Amino acid sequence: MIALIDGNNFYASCERIFNYEWRGRPVVVLSNNDGCAIARSNEAKALGIPMGEPYFKLKHFEKTHGLVVCSANFVLYGDISNRVVQITRRYCNDIEVYSIDESFLFLDGYSNQLQRMVDLRRDVLQGLDLPTSIGIAPSKTLAKVANKIAKKFPDRTGSVYMLDSWKKIEAALKWFPIDDLWGIGRRYNDKFRSYGAHTAWDFTQFPDGFLKQEMGILGLRMKKELLGEAQYSMSVPEPKKMISTTRTFDTGHAEYDYVHERVSTFASECARKLREQKSCCRHVTVFIMTDRFKQNQVQYSDSFTVTLPNPSNSSIDISKYAKKALDHIFIQGPKYRKAGVITGTFVPENERMTSLFDIDNQERHAPIMKAMDSMNSRLGKQKVKLASMDVQTTWKMDQKHLSPKYSTSFYDSIILKA
Ligand SMILES: [Mg+2]
Known part of the structure; x- marks a missing residue:
């Protein structure tokens, strides 16, 4: 089985770790130069703030709904991400860090896999105060599906969901919208919808030859993955070519x-x-x-x-x-x-x-x-520079709402008064 652990609204959750009073309030993280929303807490999503919304369009919520706005603090997020990975390694030796807030865990050989992942989630929550969701399934694509279910139904699943029977897989596929499938871009989504396919289940009902013709080998692989036949194993990161x-x-x-x-x-x-x-x-x-x-x-x-x-x-x-x-x-x-x-x-x-x-x-x-x-x-980044770089740091990104580097800079540590 393969598990996928994913931070919920990761950047926004990182910001909340150090600001207890932001809990329950809508939080939005802005892109470089405070341009537009790149992460939203559930409360911000509930206000109808879409991903990519420009700052000036959501600014009014600061007054009306106590919206908290943060400039992206990638040093902080990167550090929290590393800490999540450290905890994750305690529960599984074979892990693939897929992105700043997602890792795949290859669980074959471990017993009590569901309980193991429940423990991992609790450890991350207790140790870092970071909410995550975990999906467990026979393939990476299904682990993504299971993860979405865990995220969408925290009360029913306790934020950890395992697709461990064909009955569960079938139900999940029939519920899962085709556009949310891992690897289905806009282009394929429009195409498959025009053929009357709306769910992941519909996708698996197309004949192999048809999928191959429409999407090439990727389409076939995706179908097999959705039917529980793992096509992708752990991938070793390749050095970048550019x-x-x-x-x-x-x-x-x-x-x-x-x-x-x-x-x-x-x-x-x-x-x-x-x-x-x-x-x-x-x-x-x-x-x-x-x-x-x-x-x-x-x-x-x-x-x-x-x-x-x-x-x-x-x-x-x-x-x-x-x-x-x-x-x-x-x-x-x-x-x-x-x-x-x-x-x-x-x-x-x-x-x-x-x-x-x-x-x-x-x-x-x-x-x-x-x-x-x-x-x-x-x-900290670029403290030591070449003379041709701006030594006075007169150039700065527009980050009016930048949070301190709580966890990586000594000077930004939180001071506890006892
Ligand atoms: Mg995430």
Whole structure:
């Protein structure tokens, strides 16, 4: 059997951990730059606030319904996520961390699986004050279905639900809307609905040949998974083949220095991600673009790719080549609204082939990068920077409602008065 543990309204629940008085109140977490809702507590959902709602449209609930608004605090969420994983590992050796708030557990070999998961849920709730839902079923796709049932009917299921008989599976499939199926995108959803299929059960009634023709091998696999035949085992995360950092600026910027600082910061962030997966890149691409919605302003966008003489994951090197790429495309005049750095063509860090004639900085920079990474992981992201990055941190994300880093920063610890 496979279990799926999933944090309920994860970001919103993380915010509530440290603010007891927010319990029972609607809570919304906003995307970068306080743009729109990316997580909602049940109370916020009950107010009819949809996912992706822009802040200005939900602001009025702050006064009328005591809505709490938080800027996304990914450092906090990442840390809580790690703690959930730590607890989960106590209950199962084979786990696949699927996303920041979801993990699959491969339970074969464990006895009393349902009770085991009930205990896990209780432990996370008691240890972290974080509500989760757990679904248990013979396949990953069915575990997702079971999880939704656990989440939707907490009173009936105690937030843990197991599909352990064909009778239960059949009932679940007949209840489950086809659009909520894992792997059914909008495109397939519209298509299957037009064929009169509305539930997961309807999906399983299509002949194999038809599903293969409509969705390829994925369709067949999904049918088998829904019928309880596991098609997907534990997947080992593959190193990424492309790493990019891209941002939209708060407003248009025409100044070279501003755009250069941003590009340098993005390059440095790409290099850090490369070091994390122990890869080096051969290509660095930079793109810049103006705001395409402001048609009364000069429109311009371009990109340029630089090939590195030697594969690298040094922030110093990658920033240097990103600057070269930027200098190729930057022109005076347009107001730039977005920029990004993309690194590609990876080689494993320990299998680098270096050029005979070009100077190789990798070995020289490695200890500096190591020191930088370890200090940044202790002190907070980008505390130690390159000189080409903004040392005064005049640039900041718009995060007016940011909660403290309670669990990762000593200075943000909660003080208890006894
Ligand atoms: Mg979730």
